[in-house]
Amino acid sequence: MADRIRTRELLSCYHCGADGYDLYEQLEDWMFGVPGNWAIRTCPDCGLAWLKNQPVVEDTPLLYENYFTHEAVEPDGAFKRVVKVGVSARLYGYNPKQRYSRLAAFLASCIGPLREVAAHSVMWQKAQDGGKILDLGCGSGANLYHLQEMGWQVSGTEPDPEAVAAAKKLLKTDDIFQGFLEETAFKENSFDALISSHVLEHLFDPLATLKECHRVMKPGAQLTFATPNIESLGSQKFKEYWRGLEIPRHFFLFTEKSLREMAAKAGFNNIRILTPSCAAYSVWQGSYLLKTKKSLPGGIPLNTSVLMRIRAILFWGWEFFKICLGSPCGEELILIAEK
């Protein structure tokens, strides 16, 4: 690994141009061991937060040397399938080929946090049988695999060549393109839906990418992007140890306001922002390990104790309860917008 990543300072807000101030300093990469001392800066106006010392474009691959987006996709257990297939079929009008217990799906759909998990699995997209969906930064195709099973005709973009190969094999398609969206040169009005899960925060120029998404979508198509919420309950509680910061690979961390405004700037209509709690369970465990051990190898909490898991479930419940009372404090922001 390189001794040092070349960076340049970003002092004013990428989104609104206001002077920022330092929020957290002396941070390290406790997940993948990229060298350097890092800082997070934030905007007093729109609340956007960003990596103060932004890596230069040529050094970006060094941030991902030990980072994997191409692990094998594990089959879901029976319960998870009921939620992902049965509940999302009920909520979003899908007619899946897979069999599932309608009674179990009905019962699961009565539980709010499970409805959120189901909605996330289809990225809040209503059924469009045979519709063309693009997943920006699709990794090894886990999300697309489920969407393909639910009736979508799937495509993806992904910079990691090994992940591209894994996704092509998993999805039995050649419509997975290596590189960034801007490099693929899709025709205008190509897709009926566009999704992206935890990619926006990794980009140098998220507004340019949103504009390109808008261009390749058909009129009326829905975009759904998931990204960490810097105003989440976990972020408030764990501060510089919050899992969502993921120093130094997350260049921008959004607030509801900054994300909504950026989507409008990119030309989108009917913009809605949700803050679901589905990530609270893993974010609590990851943040707790970062705070107590300053270490979270691979970014994923593994073999955690029963007590930790109980505390994470309680945190998840508390966050869900606060969201129900109107607080936008879920661990993720979900941008839903139409062309």
Ligand SMILES: [Zn+2]
């Ligand atoms: Zn700003």
